[in-house]
Amino acid sequence: MDWQIIIDSLPELMDGMWLTIQITALSVIIGLxxxxxxxxxxxxxxxxxxxxxxxFIFFFRGTPLLVQLFLIYYGSGQFSGELRSVGLWTFFRExxxxxxxxxxxNTAAYTAEILRGAIxxxxxxEVEAARACGMSGPLLYRRIIMPKAFRLAWPAYTNExxxxxxxxxxxxxxxxxxxxxxxxxxxxxxxxxxELYLTAAALYLAxxxxxxxxxxxxxxxxxxxxxxxxxxxxxxxx
Amino acid sequence: xxxxxxxGPLLLQGFxxxxxxxxxxxxxxxxxxxxxxxAKVTPLRTVNWLAGLYTTVVRGVPELVLILLVxxxxxxxxxxxxxxxxYDVRVNLDPFISGVLTIGFIYGAFATEVFRGAxxxxxxxQMEAARACGMTQVMAAxxxxxxxxxxxAIPGLGNVWMVLIxxxxxxxxxxxxxxxxxxxxAAQATRLPxTFYAGAAALYLLxxxxxxxxxxxxxxxxxxxxxxx
Numbered sequence: 001m002d003w004q005i006i007i008d009s010l011p012e013l014m015d016g017m018w019l020t021i022q023i024t025a026l027s028v029i030i031g032l033x034x035x036x037x038x039x040x041x042x043x044x045x046x047x048x049x050x051x052x053x054x055x056f057i058f059f060f061r062g063t064p065l066l067v068q069l070f071l072i073y074y075g076s077g078q079f080s081g082e083l084r085s086v087g088l089w090t091f092f093r094e095x096x097x098x099x100x101x102x103x104x105x106n107t108a109a110y111t112a113e114i115l116r117g118a119i120x121x122x123x124x125x126e127v128e129a130a131r132a133c134g135m136s137g138p139l140l141y142r143r144i145i146m147p148k149a150f151r152l153a154w155p156a157y158t159n160e161x162x163x164x165x166x167x168x169x170x171x172x173x174x175x176x177x178x179x180x181x182x183x184x185x186x187x188x189x190x191x192x193x194x195e196l197y198l199t200a201a202a203l204y205l206a207x208x209x210x211x212x213x214x215x216x217x218x219x220x221x222x223x224x225x226x227x228x229x230x231x232x233x234x235x236x237x238x
Numbered sequence: 239x240x241x242x243x244x245x246g247p248l249l250l251q252g253f254x255x256x257x258x259x260x261x262x263x264x265x266x267x268x269x270x271x272x273x274x275x276x277a278k279v280t281p282l283r284t285v286n287w288l289a290g291l292y293t294t295v296v297r298g299v300p301e302l303v304l305i306l307l308v309x310x311x312x313x314x315x316x317x318x319x320x321x322x323x324x325y326d327v328r329v330n331l332d333p334f335i336s337g338v339l340t341i342g343f344i345y346g347a348f349a350t351e352v353f354r355g356a357x358x359x360x361x362x363x364q365m366e367a368a369r370a371c372g373m374t375q376v377m378a379a380x381x382x383x384x385x386x387x388x389x390x391a392i393p394g395l396g397n398v399w400m401v402l403i404x405x406x407x408x409x410x411x412x413x414x415x416x417x418x419x420x421x422x423x424a425a426q427a428t429r430l431p432x433t434f435y436a437g438a439a440a441l442y443l444l445x446x447x448x449x450x451x452x453x454x455x456x457x458x459x460x461x462x463x464x465x466x467x
Binding site for chain 2: 058059061062063064065066067068070071074075076077078079166167168169170172173179180183184187191192193194197198200201204205208209
């Protein structure tokens with residue numbers, strides 16, 4: 001084990017870690033913003049509305065992320081003329097844009113499916129009560145259904161975010177210098193393969209379990225009302 | 239647009255290899271999963287700890303990093319270790335074998351959790367009754383525990399398989415000519431990247447659909463002794 005090369009490459013790996021965090025955060029936030037309306041449309045009674053949404057979700061959940069990434073990054077090259085004429089080529093030429101776009105669409109599809117299950121899991125009585133109070137449409141969704149659905153979806157959503165964080169390692173294949181990209185670059189020039197990949201693995205482990213701790217903390221907050229109820233039902237004497 | 243320019247057979251060849259890698263890795267993952275689940279529920283503390291370490295580490299590191307670590311890292315690690323002992327060896331891992339081993343090793347960790355859950359779902363009385371009838375531990379596990387565990391394990395294993403088959407695309411980075419690599423080669427040669435990656439996507443979707451149907455059948459089979467509500 002060559003410790004020196006690990007120490008020497010740490011600054012560069014930290015830059016890579018920053019890119020990993022950046023890409024993860026961007027995709028998670030935009031992906032969630034897309035997933036919320038998608039999950040609602042997915043449950044629309046009209047087949048003309050839910051079928052395209054379902055097709056989108058099915059495609060992104062049924063194919064490997066690497067294929068989606070190549071389809072968008074390299075595949076867009078086949079339409080460079082058309083993209084240039086509408087002024088989008090400057091975006092699709094950038095690996096960064098394609099990476100974030102692919103990860104965003106991918107996580108939007110998975111999250112929409114998680115949220116769909118959660119919306120269906122909202123107790124019927126709560127919706128009926130809200131309707132009896134005169135709520136309907138967007139107000140009902142905003143006040144009653146979505147908050148409850150988020151609480152139900154949180155553990156599964158935590159998993160999805162962790163998967164996405166790990167999935168960002170794929171952007172190294174399209175030349176981006178995230179943790180994996182930096183590790184591969186230094187490893188290829190110094191032949192210190194296991195030193196660098198082990199360090200990369202350790203960095204991912206730290207990120208994953210750090211993020212997990214944050215999400216568990218939020219879960220704890222979200223379940224505040226349930227926790228109090230459980231405690232008060234417990235033994236009176238301690 | 240969907241003129242494959244003679245690269246269709248290459249894609250199909252890659253598709254076959256993808257299925258082969260997937261099935262071999264899944265078999266390994268199931269074996270590791272059963273072993274890992276046993277290691278998690280056994281009373282031996284050290285074994286518990288090792289199994290916990292295995293699932294914690296593997297589930298916290300991206301597959302791609304693990305694949306690169308095994309394919310590039312393990313040979314250099316062995317060479318360095320041998321050099322330290324005064325030997326000069328050259329190790330070259332076969333991409334197929336290292337791909338199957340890595341993917342199987344990774345999803346073995348996920349299968350471990352599935353089997354552990356399935357084990358905990360079988361009532362303890364079942365094993366006690368089997369032991370009381372005079373079956374040995376191994377025989378009781380084979381005849382009583384495992385058949386009942388499948389029922390709980392199949393939905394979880396189905397999920398593991400779905401993720402696993404998509405993860406096989408990652409071993410294209412270590413130059414194994416599975417579906418993803420084959421479409422890469424075709425895309426570069428014909429300069430029709432969209433066509434070939436869309437073709438690959440269609441084949442992966444086909445695999446997903448077939449897997450979903452098979453999983454449904456397997457679940458029906460595993461639940462054959464259970465009355466429907």
